[in-house]
Amino acid sequence: MEPKIKSACETCPQFNAEGLKKLGIKTDNVDFVVALAGNPNTGKSTVFNSLTGLRQHTGNWPGKTVTRAEGGFEYNSQKFKLVDLPGTYSLLSTSEDEAAARDFILFGKPNVTVIVADANRLERNLNLVLQILEITDKAVLCLNLMDEAKRNYIKIDERTLARDLGIPVVPTSARFNQGIPELIHTISEIANGNIICKPHRIKNVPSNIEHAVKTLSIEIEKEFPNIPNSRWIAFRLLEGDTQIINALKSGELV
Amino acid sequence: MANKNIDHILELSNELRWQIGDDFHDNLTEGIYADAAQIVSDTVQVDNSKKRFRLDRQIDKVVTSKTFGFPIMFLILATVLWLTIIGANYPSSLLAELLLDNLHPMLKSGATAIGLPWWLDGFLIDGVYLAVAWVIAVMLPPMAIFFPLFTLLEDFGYLPRVAFNLDNLFKKSGAHGKQALTMSMGFGCNAAGVVATRIIDSPRERLIAIITNNFSLCNGRWPTQILIATIFIGAVVPESFSSLASLLAVIGIAVLGMAFMFGVSWALSRTVLKGEVSTFNLELPPYRPPRFWKTIYTSLIDRTLIVLWRAIVFAAPAGAVIWLISNIYIGNESIAAWAINSLDGFGFLLGLNGVILLAYVVAIPANEIVIPTILMLTVLVTGIDGGAGAGVMFELDSMHATAAILKAGGWTLLTAINLMLFSLLHNPCSTTIYTIYKETKSAKWTVFASVMPVVLGFVVTFLVAQIWRIIF
Numbered sequence: 156m157e158p159k160i161k162s163a164c165e166t167c168p169q170f171n172a173e174g175l176k177k178l179g180i181k182t183d184n185v186d187f188v189v190a191l192a193g194n195p196n197t198g199k200s201t202v203f204n205s206l207t208g209l210r211q212h213t214g215n216w217p218g219k220t221v222t223r224a225e226g227g228f229e230y231n232s233q234k235f236k237l238v239d240l241p242g243t244y245s246l247l248s249t250s251e252d253e254a255a256a257r258d259f260i261l262f263g264k265p266n267v268t269v270i271v272a273d274a275n276r277l278e279r280n281l282n283l284v285l286q287i288l289e290i291t292d293k294a295v296l297c298l299n300l301m302d303e304a305k306r307n308y309i310k311i312d313e314r315t316l317a318r319d320l321g322i323p324v325v326p327t328s329a330r331f332n333q334g335i336p337e338l339i340h341t342i343s344e345i346a347n348g349n350i351i352c353k354p355h356r357i358k359n360v361p362s363n364i365e366h367a368v369k370t371l372s373i374e375i376e377k378e379f380p381n382i383p384n385s386r387w388i389a390f391r392l393l394e395g396d397t398q399i400i401n402a403l404k405s406g407e408l409v
Numbered sequence: 410m411a412n413k414n415i416d417h418i419l420e421l422s423n424e425l426r427w428q429i430g431d432d433f434h435d436n437l438t439e440g441i442y443a444d445a446a447q448i449v450s451d452t453v454q455v456d457n458s459k460k461r462f463r464l465d466r467q468i469d470k471v472v473t474s475k476t477f478g479f480p481i482m483f484l485i486l487a488t489v490l491w492l493t494i495i496g497a498n499y500p501s502s503l504l505a506e507l508l509l510d511n512l513h514p515m516l517k518s519g520a521t522a523i524g525l526p527w528w529l530d531g532f533l534i535d536g537v538y539l540a541v542a543w544v545i546a547v548m549l550p551p552m553a554i555f556f557p558l559f560t561l562l563e564d565f566g567y568l569p570r571v572a573f574n575l576d577n578l579f580k581k582s583g584a585h586g587k588q589a590l591t592m593s594m595g596f597g598c599n600a601a602g603v604v605a606t607r608i609i610d611s612p613r614e615r616l617i618a619i620i621t622n623n624f625s626l627c628n629g630r631w632p633t634q635i636l637i638a639t640i641f642i643g644a645v646v647p648e649s650f651s652s653l654a655s656l657l658a659v660i661g662i663a664v665l666g667m668a669f670m671f672g673v674s675w676a677l678s679r680t681v682l683k684g685e686v687s688t689f690n691l692e693l694p695p696y697r698p699p700r701f702w703k704t705i706y707t708s709l710i711d712r713t714l715i716v717l718w719r720a721i722v723f724a725a726p727a728g729a730v731i732w733l734i735s736n737i738y739i740g741n742e743s744i745a746a747w748a749i750n751s752l753d754g755f756g757f758l759l760g761l762n763g764v765i766l767l768a769y770v771v772a773i774p775a776n777e778i779v780i781p782t783i784l785m786l787t788v789l790v791t792g793i794d795g796g797a798g799a800g801v802m803f804e805l806d807s808m809h810a811t812a813a814i815l816k817a818g819g820w821t822l823l824t825a826i827n828l829m830l831f832s833l834l835h836n837p838c839s840t841t842i843y844t845i846y847k848e849t850k851s852a853k854w855t856v857f858a859s860v861m862p863v864v865l866g867f868v869v870t871f872l873v874a875q876i877w878r879i880i881f
Contacts, residue, residue, distance in 0.1 A: 195692065196692060196694045247434070247437075247438070252610075275695070277449055277452075277453055278445050278446060278449040278453075279445075281444075281445035281448060281449065282441055282442065282445055284445075285441050285444055285445060286441065303695065303697075307455075308455060308456035309453065309454070309455050309456075310453070310454040310455075310456070311452055311453050311454075312451075312452045312453075312454075313452075315451055315452045316448065316452040319448045319451060319452065320448070330700060355444070355448075357437070357440050357441055357444055358440070358444055359439070359440040359441075359443035359444050359447075360436060360437060360440040361436055361440075363428065363429055364429050364433060364436055364437070364440075367425040367428060367429050370421070370425065371418070371421055371422055371425060374417070374418050374421055375418055378415060378418060389422070390437060392418070392419070392422035393422055393425060393426050393429065393433055394433065394434060395426065400415075400419065403415050403418070404415060
């Protein structure tokens with residue numbers, strides 16, 4: 156095998172190389188659970204591999220990850236379990252993949268959700284990002300395929316993007332292991348509560364809908380004071396999503 | 410916290426749903442897109458003045474074009490096969506020399522030295538060890554070439570283009586266009602292809618993809634095809650064309666398999682699995698230059714060694730069984746000889762023989778050991794010299810020696826062609842059968858997927874044999 160490529164950060168003394176241990180599939184007694192979500196073919200499995208040291212099969216075609224892969228890493232003596240979800244474009248329809256991804260973020264209650272996005276197709280990828288941000292407020296955007304974006308002369312202002320989305324944004328080229336150390340550090344900061352996210356909430360909705368959502372989410376919060384995603388549940392209730400209604404009844408959502 | 414009282418929330422939501430009207434879903438989706446567009450316009454800059462020559466689009470224009478799409482596909486398939494056939498030859502014979510010609514006699518003399526009884530020595534070294542060694546020698550080199558080449562194509566992004574090209578054919582046969590992807594996976598390993606069908610959402614189309622995946626000639630069957638084509642098909646043409654002729658024969662069988670895949674899909678979707686063809690989106694991802702060495706490394710470690718290990722696990726007991734049936738006698742006939750004699754009549758009808766049929770029964774766990782089993786059993790029946798004793802699999806020094814044995818066993822060009830056909834059209838290996846059961850959770854469909862190809866194989870070889878005998 157070719158020598159592992161070290162990014163500049165990995166060789167920097169600031170980088171806590173001793174603190175990082177890739178655990179492969181050993182994921183018992185974990186401290187945190189991290190979900191890996193994103194559009195198909197954005198390199199989720201490659202990010203997964205570089206975080207866990209596993210060699211989950213990767214391939215350049217959408218829909219390649221059919222089973223939920225799990226792996227782990229240890230950072231500063233805390234154990235993280237990573238779950239690679241199937242790629243989806245949205246969480247609003249009812250296909251099996253989308254349900255699997257949505258259910259894990261919703262019911263699996265990961266401590267951090269890493270949203271992998273293709274930097275070359277950010278606008279289309281944001282569709283999913285914004286939906287996930289309605290569900291969870293502990294997320295980081297992994298802006299992957301930065302090497303390709305550079306070749307395509309695409310420049311992204313990551314700071315503004317982070318401010319607009321209200322979550323940390325980490326540019327990466329997972330294939331070359333670039334940005335992965337920063338990603339690990341950010342995941343750990345969010346998991347430990349050192350970074351508090353203020354996720355973007357969907358703004359461009361007609362005022363009558365906004366009003367309905369607000370009224371409903373106030374009621375939901377009265378009943379479930381600690382719920383992080385009352386707005387999203389309001390969206391789902393207005394759509395008549397029976398699965399969410401049942402989950403609310405059984406208290407699974409809290 | 411069970412059973413919260415949320416009736417008032419539901420009531421409120423029902424009431425509000427009336428107020429906001431029908432376009433809620435569309436409004437919400439539009440809202441999300443508007444937000445996304447706004448964010449992107451604030452953060453993303455594209456330098457349009459430097460827009461490069463869009464290589465991706467140019468490549469796509471050629472490889473997915475109506476004129477060149479199919480020829481290019483076959484050319485790529487042919488190149489991969491050709492590299493596999495040519496490249497595997499040398500390491501294969503090297504491994505065979507090491508494991509069979511050198512290590513095996515050493516083990517035998519070692520066994521004699523420590524005084525193992527003849528039956529234990531035969532069972533372990535001539536049965537189990539030889540089967541495993543054979544599988545390694547025959548399978549490892551072609552797999553070590555085929556899998557990395559396939560993975561390189563996959564990483565480059567070619568597979569979705571194959572799906573794009575074949576979509577129309579799949580649609581016409583009532584199947585899902587993504588079946589092209591599972592079919593391609595099947596060329597490596599049918600069990601992997603069956604698992605890959607999970608990318609197909611519709612249960613009906615997924616079932617079709619599972620049932621017909623066996624028509625993708627898998628890695629365990631390529632060596633059989635290549636060997637028989639080289640010996641028999643290559644021999645009927647002038648020598649300078651022989652490798653081309655055998656390559657074309659192997660590709661012909663692979664393409665015939667695809668034709669069967671379309672035909673059976675068509676028949677299923679018109680009869681027991683009726684239904685609409687579902688539409689789907691398939692992104693044509695950008696081409697990505699694969700990271701060459703990393704791909705080679707991971708496909709060797711992950712795919713090749715895992716499949717090889719599986720083959721070894723199944724080959725070891727099969728080797729034991731072969732040795733046992735050749736050495737256990739009922740009356741004055743070994744079980745193997747008895748089975749071969751009783752199967753010979755049926756085999757003749759199919760243009761095959763009892764040896765081949767018995768070999769396929771023994772080789773249900775792993776297709777890879779079909780050829781060594783056939784050789785071993787042929788020697789047993791014909792009683793010619795060249796083997797190493799009853800029930801002992803062996804490697805022959807050359808292709809000529811293999812050909813000599815098979816011809817002594819009464820093989821003709823018809824036997825060879827029908828063996829190639831039967832190797833394509835027979836039951837999936839036991840791993841694949843088990844995988845089909847795990848994926849479908851249905852005994853009925855598992856049995857159907859296992860039996861249907863054999864029946865097809867019987868019918869096709871029978872017809873070919875009858876027509877052949879009328880003509881020649």
